[in-house]
Amino acid sequence: MSLDAEILTDRERIDALVPEWQALATACGEPLAAPTWVLTLSRELAGASQTPRIVTVREGGKLIGLAPLCVDLSQPRRAADYRLLAGDMPRTTLLAHGGREWEAADAVARVLADADPRADVLALESIPVATCWPIALAEQWPGRTRPLLRRYFTMSSPTVAMTQESFDAWLAAKSSNFRSQMRRMRRRFAEAGGSGRFSTRETLHDDWAAMVQLHAGRWEGRGASSIVAGGASLSAAYEAIGHELLEQGDFRLRVLEIDGKPISVQLFAAIGSEVIYINGGWDEEFAQFKPAMLGILDAIEDAFARGERRMDLGPGAQPYKLRFADGTDPVAWWVLIPPGRRMPLALARTLPRTTWRELRDAAKRSLSPERADRLRELRRRLP
Amino acid sequence: MITDVERLAELTPEWDALAIAVGLPQMSPAWVLAWWRHVAPETATPRTVVVRDGAEVVGIAPFFVEPDGGGRLDYRLPGIEIAGRLAPLAFAGREWDVAEATAATLAGAEPRPDALRFDATPLDAHWLTALRDRWPGSLRAPLRLTQYEGNPLMSLQEGSFDAWLAGRSSNFRGQMRRLRRRFADAGGVSRLATRETLAADAAALTRLHAMRWDGRGHSNLVDLADRFTAFVIDCGEQLLDAGRFALRVLELDGETICAQLFVGAGGTVLFVNGGWDERHADLKPSLVCLFDEVEHVFEQGARRFDLGVGEQSYKLRFADGSAPLAWGVLMTPGPRLPLTAARTAPALARARLRDSAHRMLSDEQLRRLRAAQRKLRGGNRA
Numbered sequence: 001m002s003l004d005a006e007i008l009t010d011r012e013r014i015d016a017l018v019p020e021w022q023a024l025a026t027a028c029g030e031p032l033a034a035p036t037w038v039l040t041l042s043r044e045l046a047g048a049s050q051t052p053r054i055v056t057v058r059e060g061g062k063l064i065g066l067a068p069l070c071v072d073l074s075q076p077r078r079a080a081d082y083r084l085l086a087g088d089m090p091r092t093t094l095l096a097h098g099g100r101e102w103e104a105a106d107a108v109a110r111v112l113a114d115a116d117p118r119a120d121v122l123a124l125e126s127i128p129v130a131t132c133w134p135i136a137l138a139e140q141w142p143g144r145t146r147p148l149l150r151r152y153f154t155m156s157s158p159t160v161a162m163t164q165e166s167f168d169a170w171l172a173a174k175s176s177n178f179r180s181q182m183r184r185m186r187r188r189f190a191e192a193g194g195s196g197r198f199s200t201r202e203t204l205h206d207d208w209a210a211m212v213q214l215h216a217g218r219w220e221g222r223g224a225s226s227i228v229a230g231g232a233s234l235s236a237a238y239e240a241i242g243h244e245l246l247e248q249g250d251f252r253l254r255v256l257e258i259d260g261k262p263i264s265v266q267l268f269a270a271i272g273s274e275v276i277y278i279n280g281g282w283d284e285e286f287a288q289f290k291p292a293m294l295g296i297l298d299a300i301e302d303a304f305a306r307g308e309r310r311m312d313l314g315p316g317a318q319p320y321k322l323r324f325a326d327g328t329d330p331v332a333w334w335v336l337i338p339p340g341r342r343m344p345l346a347l348a349r350t351l352p353r354t355t356w357r358e359l360r361d362a363a364k365r366s367l368s369p370e371r372a373d374r375l376r377e378l379r380r381r382l383p
Numbered sequence: 384m385i386t387d388v389e390r391l392a393e394l395t396p397e398w399d400a401l402a403i404a405v406g407l408p409q410m411s412p413a414w415v416l417a418w419w420r421h422v423a424p425e426t427a428t429p430r431t432v433v434v435r436d437g438a439e440v441v442g443i444a445p446f447f448v449e450p451d452g453g454g455r456l457d458y459r460l461p462g463i464e465i466a467g468r469l470a471p472l473a474f475a476g477r478e479w480d481v482a483e484a485t486a487a488t489l490a491g492a493e494p495r496p497d498a499l500r501f502d503a504t505p506l507d508a509h510w511l512t513a514l515r516d517r518w519p520g521s522l523r524a525p526l527r528l529t530q531y532e533g534n535p536l537m538s539l540q541e542g543s544f545d546a547w548l549a550g551r552s553s554n555f556r557g558q559m560r561r562l563r564r565r566f567a568d569a570g571g572v573s574r575l576a577t578r579e580t581l582a583a584d585a586a587a588l589t590r591l592h593a594m595r596w597d598g599r600g601h602s603n604l605v606d607l608a609d610r611f612t613a614f615v616i617d618c619g620e621q622l623l624d625a626g627r628f629a630l631r632v633l634e635l636d637g638e639t640i641c642a643q644l645f646v647g648a649g650g651t652v653l654f655v656n657g658g659w660d661e662r663h664a665d666l667k668p669s670l671v672c673l674f675d676e677v678e679h680v681f682e683q684g685a686r687r688f689d690l691g692v693g694e695q696s697y698k699l700r701f702a703d704g705s706a707p708l709a710w711g712v713l714m715t716p717g718p719r720l721p722l723t724a725a726r727t728a729p730a731l732a733r734a735r736l737r738d739s740a741h742r743m744l745s746d747e748q749l750r751r752l753r754a755a756q757r758k759l760r761g762g763n764r765a
Contacts, residue, residue, distance in 0.1 A: 146738060
């Protein structure tokens with residue numbers, strides 16, 4: 001049976017797609033590719049210049065693939081850059097039922113090649129490494145010349161496999177050092193009057209406000225954070241997502257409190273049997289309790305109770321994540337430049353971004369950790 | 384790193400556990416060790432990297448090298464003559480750790496590899512990216528992919544043969560039932576090889592496969608001939624009792640008219656290859672045989688049926704997805720890199736040319752080009 005692909009731009013039609021989209025994201029086990037996350041974040045955050053271009057791929061009426069894209073018309077010389085909607089999230093992707101990615105990519109490539117405006121660049125950011133989407137799109141892009149395809153950045157994303165029968169069994173399989181550290185942490189926190197809870201509809205607003213405050217506190221003087229930069233509109237978007245997904249357990253805020261005051265808030269998303277840690281913040285005054293680790297430990301216990309099978313701790317191999325992780329499922333950044341007369345211009349426009357990442361990578365490979373640290377410090381000091 | 388076959392065999396239990404965890408029967412020890420015994424080039428020696436976390440084996444990369452092959456010194460994974468989807472093995476989530484340890488070991492291996500050559504490796508796996516990114520040194524190893532090919536799959540998500548059949552088109556159901564009935568009416572019998580019949584059935588498989596390819600081009604299995612038969616018998620002896628090896632045979636009046644080979648691990652069953660007697664083309668033996676095996680695979684409780692490299696139309700009638708494979712070369716950084724790049728350039732140019740031809744020519748023009756190529760090759764051989 002042949003596949004039918006179509007680009008949706010109209011809000012009503014996109015909203016009508018939500019149940020099927022949700023089912024597809026669930027089948028793929030991709031929490032942040034679910035429609036509530038993608039649509040809410042993109043609607044709250046995208047500028048007027050970014051408009052959705054949702055490509056649906058159907059077989060006999062059934063949705064088998066979906067590319068949740070947007071086009072950014074804010075580029076100079078009326079360039080049209082296509083990218084994934086809500087592409088700033090830690091893990092985004094195109095969706096297709098297992099084994100249908102290559103066919104779906106063929107259909108997506110064909111409609112994108114004819115799209116209006118014509119794509120000058122297709123950016124696929126923070127998508128799983130273990131996927132055939134970028135190559136499938138490039139290989140099947142119609143025309144006499146193959147598009148340029150470049151993977152310019154990869155980032156580790158530590159994972160926790162929850163293949164054991166229970167949280168206790170998982171803990172028992174960890175090192176005795178890990179077990180005793182976790183038990184000690186929990187005991188000390190409880191002795192200090194600490195308690196943990198997940199947000200409810202009633203507490204969501206205040207909990208999110210605490211999250212933003214604690215997160216901003218952690219990032220002060222440490223660089224840029226998208227949550228801090230997102231301000232009130234981003235907060236509104238997260239709260240809206242929370243209200244939508246909290247009750248089904250697909251949006252989780254783990255709050256740790258001492259004497260009723262939040263000292264740590266961490267955000268998790270879930271779908272099917274997959275959970276992903278998105279971000280968090282904690283009060284440095286309580287650093288001795290290691291709140292980030294306590295929160296993750298609680299979330300793992302909760303995920304076991306729900307029968308979930310894997311927790312993705314999100315991009316970045318920070319030491320506190322690595323204490324829990326037993327694997328990694330990295331994400332990669334790709335850029336695809338379709339052939340055409342605007343190709344040189346598109347290449348010139350994307351080159352600084354890709355080259356900068358590659359230079360950083362080369363520096364990381366060439367320099368000793370001490371030198372890399374010094375370089376990082378120097379960069380922070382620069383205005 | 385293990386460099387002799389005897390020591391490889393000692394790893395069998397841990398190695399097999401990995402092949403089962405990943406669902407790659409073509410990378411299981413029974414398969415790979417049989418390859419070493421019957422198919423491996425004479426000068427090939429193992430360069431298998433075993434990665435442990437504490438005492439536990441978490442990954443195995445069973446590369447081999449032909450040190451005296453001349454030209455670019457490639458490390459390769461064994462078995463492309465017989466099946467595709469070749470990849471190192473690692474527990475889920477550990478691929479990057481295993482790739483890092485493998486890359487570090489191979490970078491210091493003797494002889495030093497100029498390149499890692501990947502034949503029919505899964506495109507949706509971590510290995511190509513992970514080995515490239517984790518190759519030690521200040522330069523990233525250049526990776527060039529030269530070819531992609533579809534690999535049809537059955538997801539078996541329906542849970543039972545009847546449910547699967549009910550979900551197919553009425554045309555498919557009607558045709559399959561008709562074919563089965565016609566075969567049965569003609570006195571046909573479908574059966575699986577046993578230990579007793581294994582040798583004769585394996586020989587029939589080789590013979591029927593060669594008959595199918597006669598005058599049709601090149602088949603690795605035809606080149607292997609008796610070595611392939613010995614390979615099949617070897618695998619069968621190791622895997623038959625575990626229910627992980629199926630050599631399905633169709634017989635008419637006691638004569639084998641079709642044979643197809645399947646191998647399994649961890650819920651995945653792989654269709655390796657087959658052959659059939661053209662005198663009975665009207666009975667469509669390959670379709671009947673595959674159909675019977677689909678029923679058997681459902682009965683076994685398998686979760687995925689890999690129909691093997693290539694999107695032949697008879698496979699597409701059964702498939703509900705595809706997991707494409709890639710061919711490529713990872714050139715290792717070092718003083719010999721420019722030479723390696725120069726030696727790789729012709730293959731890359733050919734791949735480019737092939738791609739351009741596919742993009743620019745019509746199907747009919749491509750068909751004629753392929754026919755001309757075949758004639759040219761035939762002429763050269765003669």
